Amino acid sequence: MSNATATSGEQLSYQVVDFGQPLQLARRAIAAPQGSEVLVRISACGVCHSDLHMAEGFFDLGDGRHFGLEKVLKPPRTLGHEIVGTVAANGPDARGALGRSVIVFPWIGCGQCALCARGDEHMCARPESLGTTRDGGFSTHVRVPHSRYLIDHAGIDAAFAATLACSGLTAYSALKKVAPATEQAPLVIIGAGGVGLSAVALAKAMHGLGPIVVDIDPAKRQAALDAGASRVVDPAEADVAKTLARSSAEGVSAVLDFVGSTRTFEFANAVVGKGGKILIVGLFGGSASIQLPLIPMRAISIGGSYVGSLAELRELVALAQQGVLPSLPLSSRPLGDVQTVLDELRAGKVTGRAILQS
Structure with a gap:
C-alpha cells in the first residue's frame, strides 16, 4: 500500500x-x-x-x-x-x-x-x-x-x-499506587462507570481479591459484582459509611475515587482507615473541606492519579x-x-x- x-x-x-x-x-x-x-x-x-x-x-x-x-x-x-x-x-x-x-x-x-x-x-x-x-x-x-x-x-x-x-490505563496506574488489599484491610472503589469497572477487574487480577464497590446505580452495582467485586454498597443507605469503616479488622486500606465529586470525597474520607490512602481519579468536579489535624492524627494520605x-x-x-x-x-x-x-x-x-x- x-x-x-x-x-x-x-x-x-x-x-x-x-x-x-x-x-x-x-x-x-x-x-x-x-x-x-x-x-x-x-x-x-x-x-x-x-x-x-x-x-x-x-x-x-x-x-x-x-x-x-x-x-x-x-x-x-x-x-x-x-x-x-x-x-x-x-x-x-x-x-x-x-x-x-x-x-x-x-x-x-x-x-x-x-x-x-x-x-x-x-x-x-x-x-x-x-x-x-x-x-x-x-x-x-x-x-x-x-x-x-x-x-x-x-x-x-x-x-x-x-x-x-x-479507562484501563487509568485504573491500572491508580491501582499500582496503592498497596495490595487484604480481607483485613480491603480496597474500596467509588464509582462503577467505565473506569471504575476496569479497576474492579484489574484489582481482582492484580491483588487476588475483589474490591468493595460503592455506587448509587443498582445496574452499575450489579455490573461491579459481575466484574469481580467482593461486595457492593449503596451510599444512600443510612449510616453506610460508618458501617463500612468498621466492617474489617484493620479498616479500609485505600479508597480509589473514580467520580471525584464533593460527596464522593467526603465518603472516602469517612471510610478510609488509619494509615490508609485516598486516591482521587475522577474529574466530576467540586470542592471539599477537611479538618487538617485529622490527616496526621489518622496518618492518612490523599493523592491524585492521572491516566x-x-x-x-x-x-x-x-x-x-x-x-x-x-x-x-x-x-x-x-x-x-x-x-x-x-x-x-x-x-x-x-x-x-x-x-x-x-
Missing part, C-alpha cells in the same frame, strides 16, 4: 466548534502524514466521561469556579482518545507497519521536558495529547506523531482494546493478552451516534463503555 493510495479519499470527524454545543460533522480530504507521523484508519474509539468536560470547555472546581480549557483545547477540535485502528500510511521518516492493527497511546507530551524524559509524558505541562491539543478519535482517521505510540493488540478484540488506552504512562499501557496490554482481564460491558455504536452517546453518558445511562465504530 503506497502513501498516496492510503491517504486518498475523505475524512469524517465530529468536532467541538463551540463549547457547550453539539459536536459538528466536518468533512475534509485525508491529510498525508508528515515527518515521523503515522496515519491510522480508526476502527473503534471509546467515549469517555472526560470527553464531556472537553465538549463543555471547563472542569468544575466547586463554589461556582471553573477551570477553562480554552488555551488547551482550541476549537474546532476532534475529541476522542480511546483509539484503535490500522496503520494506513507513514510519513517519510516513520516506520509503522502498514495494515497492522494497533492501540494508540494518546497522552503525548512535548518530548523535551524532564517529565517526558523520565517517561511521564502524560503529565507534561505542554501536552500534544490526542483528542485535546491534537485531533483525536471521533473520526475515521487520526495522525499520530510517532510509531512508538502504537501498540500491537494481537489476541485482544478491537473494541475492548480501545478501552485500555484510557498513565506509555510503559504502563504496554504492561496493561501484556496482561490483557494473557487473558487475565475480563471484558467490560461494551456497546457498539456507529460513529455518527457520538452526540447521542455523549448525551446518554451525561445522563448516567451508559453502563461500561460505549464504543464508536467507523
